[in-house]
Amino acid sequence: MKNFLFEVKEGLIISLKAIRANKARSVLTTLGIIIGVASVVLMSTAIKGINQSFQKGVASLGSDNLYIDKWAWFNNDIPWWEMRNRKDITMEDYKKYKELAKLPLAIAPRVNAFRTIKYEDKSVQSIAMTGTDHNYINTTNLTFSEGRFFTEFESKGGRAVVVLGSEIAKKLFPFGGAIGEFVKIGGYKFKVVGVLKEQGSWVMGSWNPDNQAYFPFQNVFKYFRSRHRGSVTIEVRAPNSQMVEAVKEEAISIMRRIRGLKYNEKDDFAINQQEGLLSNINKTVGVIQIAGLLITGLALFVGAIGIMNIMFVSVKERTKEIGIRKAIGAKRRTILGQFISEAAIICLIGGLIGLGVAIIGSMIIAQFDFPVTVDADAVILAVSISLITGVLSGFAPAYTASKLDPVDALRYE
Amino acid sequence: MNIINIEHIAKIYQVGTEEVHALADVSIRIDKNEYVAIMGPSGSGKSTLMNILGCLDTPTKGLYDFKGQNVSQMNDNELASIRNREIGFVFQTFNLLARSDALHNVELPLIYAGVPTAERRERAQAALENVGLADRMRHKPNELSGGQRQRVAVARALVTNPAIILADEPTGNLDTKTGEDIMALFQEINSSGNTIILVTHEEYIAEHAERIIRLRDGLIEKDEVVKERLVPNGNKHF
Numbered sequence: 001m002k003n004f005l006f007e008v009k010e011g012l013i014i015s016l017k018a019i020r021a022n023k024a025r026s027v028l029t030t031l032g033i034i035i036g037v038a039s040v041v042l043m044s045t046a047i048k049g050i051n052q053s054f055q056k057g058v059a060s061l062g063s064d065n066l067y068i069d070k071w072a073w074f075n076n077d078i079p080w081w082e083m084r085n086r087k088d089i090t091m092e093d094y095k096k097y098k099e100l101a102k103l104p105l106a107i108a109p110r111v112n113a114f115r116t117i118k119y120e121d122k123s124v125q126s127i128a129m130t131g132t133d134h135n136y137i138n139t140t141n142l143t144f145s146e147g148r149f150f151t152e153f154e155s156k157g158g159r160a161v162v163v164l165g166s167e168i169a170k171k172l173f174p175f176g177g178a179i180g181e182f183v184k185i186g187g188y189k190f191k192v193v194g195v196l197k198e199q200g201s202w203v204m205g206s207w208n209p210d211n212q213a214y215f216p217f218q219n220v221f222k223y224f225r226s227r228h229r230g231s232v233t234i235e236v237r238a239p240n241s242q243m244v245e246a247v248k249e250e251a252i253s254i255m256r257r258i259r260g261l262k263y264n265e266k267d268d269f270a271i272n273q274q275e276g277l278l279s280n281i282n283k284t285v286g287v288i289q290i291a292g293l294l295i296t297g298l299a300l301f302v303g304a305i306g307i308m309n310i311m312f313v314s315v316k317e318r319t320k321e322i323g324i325r326k327a328i329g330a331k332r333r334t335i336l337g338q339f340i341s342e343a344a345i346i347c348l349i350g351g352l353i354g355l356g357v358a359i360i361g362s363m364i365i366a367q368f369d370f371p372v373t374v375d376a377d378a379v380i381l382a383v384s385i386s387l388i389t390g391v392l393s394g395f396a397p398a399y400t401a402s403k404l405d406p407v408d409a410l411r412y413e
Numbered sequence: 414m415n416i417i418n419i420e421h422i423a424k425i426y427q428v429g430t431e432e433v434h435a436l437a438d439v440s441i442r443i444d445k446n447e448y449v450a451i452m453g454p455s456g457s458g459k460s461t462l463m464n465i466l467g468c469l470d471t472p473t474k475g476l477y478d479f480k481g482q483n484v485s486q487m488n489d490n491e492l493a494s495i496r497n498r499e500i501g502f503v504f505q506t507f508n509l510l511a512r513s514d515a516l517h518n519v520e521l522p523l524i525y526a527g528v529p530t531a532e533r534r535e536r537a538q539a540a541l542e543n544v545g546l547a548d549r550m551r552h553k554p555n556e557l558s559g560g561q562r563q564r565v566a567v568a569r570a571l572v573t574n575p576a577i578i579l580a581d582e583p584t585g586n587l588d589t590k591t592g593e594d595i596m597a598l599f600q601e602i603n604s605s606g607n608t609i610i611l612v613t614h615e616e617y618i619a620e621h622a623e624r625i626i627r628l629r630d631g632l633i634e635k636d637e638v639v640k641e642r643l644v645p646n647g648n649k650h651f
């Protein structure tokens with residue numbers, strides 16, 4: 001083992017010297033490894049970031065939830081025009097469903113409007129305003145940094161109160177103190193009663209609770225749009241994950257009754273679940289993966305060829321040295337190991353540079369609201385990929401070196 | 414006791430359609446602690462013989478018995494191991510690792526033998542002191558004179574305490590004075606019990622040995638005992 005380490009050290013010193021002597025060639029050969037490792041690390045980091053964000057989203061919105069909606073979120077079997085032609089789900093439908101449903105833990109309506117929120121000279125645009133009732137908070141796991149959700153009393157009265165997501169609060173009230181203040185939404189005054197803690201699910205975009213504001217649904221109809229236009233989403237929470245299917249069955253049969261469907265008619269509503277969101281995210285992840293693997297594969301392939309080439313040259317240049325080593329007792333596998341470790345070390349250096357590039361890259365990406373961090377796994381990934389590439393690309397030259405005839409090698413000038 | 418016993422060794426190279434008999438039919442026995450010089454005109458097969466004796470090469474025909482082991486039947490790894498433990502090479506062109514210092518060059522055979530670091534260091538230092546290079550351990554080959562380089566090579570050959578030292582024209586690249594110094598070193602090594610086989614073109618170098626084997630066209634022309642051995646630095650012995 002010690003000998004091996006010594007040989008590796010020796011190999012490292014020799015290969016570092018060779019690298020220094022041929023800077024341009026070395027940079028070009030490790031460039032492939034650098035790009036390959038950087039892209040694989042960035043890719044895995046991005047995917048991990050997306051997944052984590054999604055998990056957070058599921059955690060804050062609740063994993064045992066169903067969303068009864070006119071639109072199926074991610075169903076490609078039903079053509080969009082068919083969904084468009086469906087009757088809207090109305091507040092009356094919601095009330096009937098609420099009366100009839102026995103299994104859910106909590107039920108709340110949701111109607112949305114996109115509006116600008118202003119406070120003094122600050123404003124945030126195109127905020128998904130969620131109009132709902134006081135039960136909404138029980139369908140989620142949202143947590144508060146300040147204040148509270150609106151009460152049953154405020155909800156029933158359709159009061160002009162609002163709960164702000166953390167990002168909105170941060171922008172409008174950078175120094176805190178939002179509670180009790182009045183913000184203007186679409187020109188109307190609302191009193192802030194609560195500010196949410198950061199939920200951190202950026203992957204959900206404008207549906208990220210951090211970027212939403214919540215107020216009693218009556219406000220939507222009062223200020224922003226007619227009660228008779230637009231569909232209501234009914235948010236339903238099952239008591240536990242085992243009950244989700246039963247709640248879904250029940251919801252389908254109740255909704256069919258409410259909507260007056262005959263037995264041979266298709267459902268004219270959708271029961272959406274977060275799994276749908278997951279499969280959609282998996283598609284995105286899949287695209288990133290394919291693109292990343294393609295770049296990585298290509299770059300590593302080019303890099304490996306380059307390393308193989310430089311190693312063949314190195315073996316040729318050092319034929320005499322190989323002869324000397326063999327003459328004084330180096331076995332074939334010793335020579336094999338020496339050259340393979342050299343290739344591996346060159347690749348490792350490239351890989352570490354690639355890792356550095358990826359870390360810088362992730363910092364840059366993080367500036368664009370895509371908080372990704374390179375973690376220990378990524379380091380392990382980078383190191384192992386570059387080592388494997390090194391071993392694979394070093395094998396053929398090392399094998400050639402190990403097979404050299406000592407007499408011929410010694411005679412080489 | 415025979416340390417080396419070769420019988421009817423031949424080494425035949427195929428060059429195009431022609432067969433080159435570098436060694437035609439050579440049989441030699443060498444005893445432990447013998448000091449043998451091999452002479453002969455250029456192309457007579459001296460180096461070829463040394464390579465076979467040193468287990469760097471295998472004969473096309475014949476039998477090579479080294480310390481009771483049949484070397485002709487060994488594979489690459491076994492040969493490498495014999496070279497490492499039993500044979501010390503000294504070459505005309507020194508053949509040191511150019512990028513490594515003297516100490517590391519001398520340590521290298523011990524590294525391949527798997528000797529632990531501390532012991533290795535100690536033995537390499539002792540070997541270098543032995544050849545008078547205590548103050549040159551950290552010098553790289555290009556920072557040493559020819560004679561000093563050859564002494565590093567001798568230290569490297571001795572450090573594993575091998576059964577035989579094989580030297581192919583060790584003084585070929587050195588001036589007379591420096592060559593003498595190396596011969597003195599060999600004398601010392603031989604007196605402390607080592608077996609030495611030396612190839613040379615110079616009669617006076619060969620006369621430092623106890624026995625001279627003369628080759629011609631891959632055959633032994635003469636195998637004689639040196640009557641008046643030379644002692645390095647001019648003094649006649651016996």
Ligand SMILES: Nc1ncnc2c1ncn2[C@@H]1O[C@H](COP(=O)(O)OP(=O)(O)OP(=O)(O)O)[C@@H](O)[C@H]1O
Nearest residue numbers: 426428433434435454455456457458459460461462
């Ligand atoms: N690899 C080889 N292929 C073909 N012929 C070879 C090879 N190696 C040696 N020979 C031939 O074998 C013969 C003996 O060569 P060798 O090197 O043993 O001579 P030598 O006695 O050491 O000569 P010198 O004194 O010049 O070093 C020469 O004729 C040489 O051309």
Ligand SMILES: [Mg+2]
Nearest residue numbers: 459460461581
């Ligand atoms: Mg020769």
